[in-house]
Amino acid sequence: MTQLQPQSFVSNFSSQAEETDYFDYFYNEPGSEPGTLNIEPTARPSRIILIDYDEDDAIRKVDISPNALLPYLGKNSVSWMDVQGLGSEEVLREVGTIFDLHPLLLEDIVNVPQRPKLDEYKDKLMFIAHMVRRHDGVDGFVTEQVSFILGKNYLVTFQEEELEDCFDLVRERIRNNQGKVRQSKADYLAYLLLDSLIDGYFPILEHYEERIEVLEEKIISEPDRKIMQEIYSIRRELLALRRLLWPLRNVLNLMIRDDHDLLTQEVQIYFRDCYDHVIQILDILEAYRELASSLMDAYMSSVGNKMNEIMKFLTVFTAIFNPLTFIAGVYGMNFENMPELKWSWAYFACLGVMFSIASIMIFLFWKKGWFKTTYSLDEE
Amino acid sequence: MTQLQPQSFVSNFSSQAEETDYFDYFYNEPGSEPGTLNIEPTARPSRIILIDYDEDDAIRKVDISPNALLPYLGKNSVSWMDVQGLGSEEVLREVGTIFDLHPLLLEDIVNVPQRPKLDEYKDKLMFIAHMVRRHDGVDGFVTEQVSFILGKNYLVTFQEEELEDCFDLVRERIRNNQGKVRQSKADYLAYLLLDSLIDGYFPILEHYEERIEVLEEKIISEPDRKIMQEIYSIRRELLALRRLLWPLRNVLNLMIRDDHDLLTQEVQIYFRDCYDHVIQILDILEAYRELASSLMDAYMSSVGNKMNEIMKFLTVFTAIFNPLTFIAGVYGMNFENMPELKWSWAYFACLGVMFSIASIMIFLFWKKGWFKTTYSLDEE
Amino acid sequence: MTQLQPQSFVSNFSSQAEETDYFDYFYNEPGSEPGTLNIEPTARPSRIILIDYDEDDAIRKVDISPNALLPYLGKNSVSWMDVQGLGSEEVLREVGTIFDLHPLLLEDIVNVPQRPKLDEYKDKLMFIAHMVRRHDGVDGFVTEQVSFILGKNYLVTFQEEELEDCFDLVRERIRNNQGKVRQSKADYLAYLLLDSLIDGYFPILEHYEERIEVLEEKIISEPDRKIMQEIYSIRRELLALRRLLWPLRNVLNLMIRDDHDLLTQEVQIYFRDCYDHVIQILDILEAYRELASSLMDAYMSSVGNKMNEIMKFLTVFTAIFNPLTFIAGVYGMNFENMPELKWSWAYFACLGVMFSIASIMIFLFWKKGWFKTTYSLDEE
Amino acid sequence: MTQLQPQSFVSNFSSQAEETDYFDYFYNEPGSEPGTLNIEPTARPSRIILIDYDEDDAIRKVDISPNALLPYLGKNSVSWMDVQGLGSEEVLREVGTIFDLHPLLLEDIVNVPQRPKLDEYKDKLMFIAHMVRRHDGVDGFVTEQVSFILGKNYLVTFQEEELEDCFDLVRERIRNNQGKVRQSKADYLAYLLLDSLIDGYFPILEHYEERIEVLEEKIISEPDRKIMQEIYSIRRELLALRRLLWPLRNVLNLMIRDDHDLLTQEVQIYFRDCYDHVIQILDILEAYRELASSLMDAYMSSVGNKMNEIMKFLTVFTAIFNPLTFIAGVYGMNFENMPELKWSWAYFACLGVMFSIASIMIFLFWKKGWFKTTYSLDEE
């Protein structure tokens, strides 16, 4: 048996997250047989990584076949079977057979994404949650469904991809026998993984906090169309985040409220902590959603303010030059009898009157406060 | 007895869906006798298609008379009586008599559309749901009420039309003995049909997803009045969709919560899957509704932005030409003593001054950023 | 005993519904004695119409005095006492005494309008509902409170006016022994009347459906101020409708949920149908309210769009004529040395230049799409 | 013992209600001793008015000292101790001692205003409500906290001021032995007072109904800034009203739901009537709040409409005079070779052309409907 090899834990980075479909959902062709598995052509082949441990020992086996899992189920040690990639129907069906999964349950695991949910069976507890991850440089986040099957001595997890997940620190603690994981049962492992998954939402929250702060700045200094788009995007993505977390809250509530054969009371206290975190994340999410909606209001009134500024500018020009041009027009008339035209100082007087009118106009506008542009507030 | 004939399953396409009444409802004349059946003049004559099957055999009888159904009710096999068309009062009343339907129940079946609902009787379970279908080419969807009467060995369904429905794949599985339908009872058949009906909502969701995506694009590039109309239509139709699904959710919740004589626990697990799907559809529907409402906000601020652009344009023209026209006016005055007029280079100096003023104006506006039209964002 | 006379059932039409107070409510002077009856000066004198029937016979007595009702209470037949008009305090008090009504109950019956409600007493069930009716030609609706006292063998109803109500078809069925009313008890009669009353809300719904459809049309073709007013009116009236129906829903829910001595289970099934209808009406009402609010959004953005159109128009004029007028101004200057003035073809060249500038301007605006007025969409 | 003297019941009017603090609340200095009484310097000295009655007799004692109340507590008659003014700490503490009030309870009574609430103790029921009153001439309302302590044979009420309250009609009925008050216990008295207090909200509702109606008129005829302020005020005050009534609803709900030693079932029926009234008031309040918010929408679109009117006006002037001024400019140019200038009829032709252009412009605008000002709708 190979010992755990830390360097092989993490593999290559996902680069296929260009265009996230935040409101994705799965459905089979209407009328198709219940339990139909939908293997997408782009789905990664399924590989199984086994980590089996007890207080004394911990082994890790990569690319193990489903049938090779059987001996570990009988043992008293905790077996974590991590199925990565949902592309190999045969492998998935075999796993389903070994763990006696209901066809509809396997359907929910494979036909991703599904809403987070908890299903309880006689001898196992099944729940679905979603890992979130930032993509590098780009705004927003990507999600990946993780399905958990918690049995007496084992935990099966299903991930969409074999790429980096948020469980590496847990794997390391198992390998190095840190904390109490090696002294605990499969339910504690399930908690550790779910806790890591949930903690992964906090960096996403920070991402939105930053974007909202940037918007708060920009709306004051330079309201343009991009702001509207950005507010729309933020509202859209926060909405998508909430869709992932709201049902997860119910899942955790069921876990800590009810009596479950597979969860000891001691571990339920730990899940209560997960529940606290989900509540807190949802709380902040709602706050951000309200802020984004207040920002939209602020942006709208800011567009109206900008229009007022432009209008004032236009009005100032019109109000100053209209009277002057009119006077010039009067003395451009060709009446024969226009006495003023003959006075030698008339032209200069006329210029003087024009200058006075302009000055008075400018003074009046200045008094009205139209020149202190209320627009760029920071200069005041 | 005729064997099942696949080619006769589907018939001609509905082409009468030009103008959908999304908020249709039925009511009898106030004060009319309870149990009054409203046979609309355009309603299709009722025909009954019987499919009777057990593990060994499956027969199909088209255009069978109500009385000819009686022998099948006593048999142990599963009998699916599909009543298509609600136009023949006599046939419908006979079916009501044979299955001992309460007059108010028959009223709900015939006087379509009704809200989805579940009524439980001693020996039968009745529920109403609505099939949805896209019409070809046109936006939106059409609905058709399907009423289910689930008895011990039989399932009666009532459809408004004899046209294409979403049950053909189920019929095929019965005929070909695929899956476990032929090994199961009438409750499993009810599940299969309801599941097909519910899965039919997903393509409708996709339709709205596409329309929302188109709008998201358009609001950036070319905000015009059609957008407002389209947002309004989408909000209206999503509202109509929710009216169909929200009560259906309650129907399914009752089905999977309570203990029903006519639903085995095993089949209730299947209905739980239907419930999951309805929840998911409602979830996405709410998300789309929020997106549509955010889009309205975005569109409104976009109209304001466009106005700002137009105003800037107007102001630029006014601000450049008003001073120039004024200067031209001054030197068009007819005062006798205007020394400048006589200088030979004065005209050219005047043109030069005008050019300078125009240039300075343009430069100032350019500095203010008024020429980089923030409108067509894609070019930046 | 007089036989039922159909021709005397309906009387003259109400013509006093000019100005409906949609949010009317009743209150006695603060501090006044509980049970104080408020007889409005305009209230119609109270008359009692008795319809007494069993399987074999049905009689009708008009303008019967309260005391003459006593013999009918002892009989096994069903007695429907319909009190029309709330203007005769003495008559109402006598009725109160005969049926042993609590002073507060009588207060609720007489001091109209009250919220729909259900009060249960030892030997009777009291509920209040409101009849709605369109007034001819005018928009909106009028309401009339109907109070029901259901006892063992009798049903007392109180109406505000003796005018047309929605119960005539029920009266006719009693007279002609149609349906099962003559074979049933007083609770079935209560159902029949309440069902008629509720069905009377559907034509009102249709009225609002039409008004909303008209608005949907108009907002596209010709957004003017009347639209705003109409939307406001619709929102106001739908709000008033909901105030009548929401508590009625609770009344019916109590009727079908709980066990009542005076309602047989068989008749409760019928009331369940009433409940379905109220739910459906409320459902549509909410949909209409959301539509009206979406229409307000659409109208607002439509006002902004119209402003953009006007602004474009103004800008086109300004942008074309400002440069031209400036050029004309230049050559109207009186400098002595302006060589162009002497060229014989200069004037025509100048006109040519002006024409070119105008043409280029128009072309640019046309390219920008400012001439295809996005306003009247239907022509595109 | 003095007999009840009606003339001394009411005293002088409050004139200190200039500036109502609609969202007032009380708090002690953070960290101060629980039970600290806050006697505001402006608080009125406390006086106690005792009214003691049974079927046979009714006496009234003004300015009785707390200790003088003791003999009445032992008697079988009903004793209503009305404490008016919260300014005398000593008196209030003595009352607290006599009736054995918890320090926190006394705090709630004295440190006004508190939220309406119901506290149940072994031998007494305590509840808080708020009297509302219009001030003369001014918009809005003033409130005064009334606290009730209901014991076996007594009712203690605490009012903030000794001024007019809404209980005079009740006092008169006690004095004149009208109604059943003298035949009833202290719980019926509590009902009578609370009912009077609640009925006092209806005139306030009417006040807001009128203000909303005025706004509905004004928005059509003359939308100005005062409307915005008035809508804001109405929303603010209705919000304040709801804060008083919503918790009062809960108080009454507890009173009529639960079993209370101090409330007989017969009197609970009366409190049910109070509950009905509170529900009705809240109902109408919510309706008014929705109307006020719809009015805000209407006002906003009305501001936009007005801008369209102004813009049309400006555009009409610009579009008519720009071409004319341009033509005048052309023939004011000084080119030597301008043949038209020499034609003798040219000037008149030019004027004719100008007139035609103006006429055509005006005709086109008239066709476009820009002259029928959609603004003042009433004239159409």
Added chain:
Amino acid sequence: MTQLQPQSFVSNFSSQAEETDYFDYFYNEPGSEPGTLNIEPTARPSRIILIDYDEDDAIRKVDISPNALLPYLGKNSVSWMDVQGLGSEEVLREVGTIFDLHPLLLEDIVNVPQRPKLDEYKDKLMFIAHMVRRHDGVDGFVTEQVSFILGKNYLVTFQEEELEDCFDLVRERIRNNQGKVRQSKADYLAYLLLDSLIDGYFPILEHYEERIEVLEEKIISEPDRKIMQEIYSIRRELLALRRLLWPLRNVLNLMIRDDHDLLTQEVQIYFRDCYDHVIQILDILEAYRELASSLMDAYMSSVGNKMNEIMKFLTVFTAIFNPLTFIAGVYGMNFENMPELKWSWAYFACLGVMFSIASIMIFLFWKKGWFKTTYSLDEE
């Protein structure tokens, strides 16, 4: 043992509250060991202040080490251990060991901020709340988490900083044996502290009341961009306040509803008072939030109104001078045959006509009410 020294109670003021993060939350690195304590570099070193008292005596010990607390736990007197500063991991872990705190509980205490919550353990009750404080001169507030561990004879509190808190008046009452604190148990002390903490929210409410009042004034007199920002800030901060109070309400609800070994019924009555206060604060908070949102509406319509004013100004200038300039242009034309030019009084007549046109225009605008600026309302 040192006697309590009042002068050492309060120390230096916090000056680090420049930029409050109103939506702060804590999270450990995803995947980190449960129970990981996050000691921020800026966190203050932890010091413990012990106050131990019974009816007879009260001592205070500053900077006591965790182990020195042990003797006090066995005693019958009440021991209040106040841990100030969360910067010393060792001290905190020792305290955790002494009081047998679950690692997750200690995590919640140290890794601030957490949502308010109540956790019940066999022999202790733990709850979290947040102190709020105004910073001097600046708008807004700062928060500090306070965690309470209530045991049989002791109360442990954890504060983030050693600076001024809101508990000094309680400390003084212990020292001076005022009120009933020295005669009571630890649960009463917990109440006193929580009550002080909650009362500290009222001055914050007043702060927002003032800011809203200022806005109400300003929107009428001078609507500028700063108003929009201020409304946004208020909405944001009220949202943050609600996040602190809403879960605190639940904490208190649990405290007063359920039966707790560590809370006597007598003290639960006191906590009920705290609950009342939290409800009242939340109530007012919601009212302020609605007011802030109404203010946003008012501000938006006010921006539109201001635009109307500017537009009117522009239109007046355009409408007066366009016709005049046109007339001047006409008589500036150079046609040879323009008879008027030769009339000696023509120029003066022309000026007269111009003056008349201007006067009529001004009169018409005055009639239309465009000169009474509806903007500065206070002058009217």
